[in-house]
Amino acid sequence: MKISTVRRTDGLGRVVLPEELRSALGLGEGASVRLTLEGRRVILEKETPQCALCGCTENLYTQGESAVCAQCIQALAEMASL
Ligand SMILES: [Zn+2]
Structure with a gap:
């Protein structure tokens, strides 16, 4: 699926993500997104919490x-008890 739209930034650089985009990414109110600049493109991704050590996304403690x-x-607990 490809969704492409043109939006204007406001005076603070804000852009409203169209509902169609938010819905496609599963972005609810207050969701975190990651913005990455690659050349002249800005990549916006839904931020999914992951383990800082192994990268898995389940059974997380923050x-x-x-x-x-x-x-x-x-x-880590087993290593510490050795
Ligand atoms: Zn882990």
């Missing part, structure tokens, strides 16, 4: 802006 999964916590 501390501030970081997250670690249960498996990595278990592995």
Whole structure:
């Protein structure tokens, strides 16, 4: 699916994402997005929390802006007890 639209930025650089785009990405109110500049393109991706150590996205425990999964916590606990 390709969705392409032209929007104007306001005085603060804000752009409203059309409902069609938000719906396609599953972006609800307050959802986090990542913006990446590649050359002259800005890539907007739905931010999915992931483990800082292994990258998995399930069974996460968050501390501030970081997250670690249960498996990595278990592995770290076993390492610490050696
Ligand atoms: Zn992990």
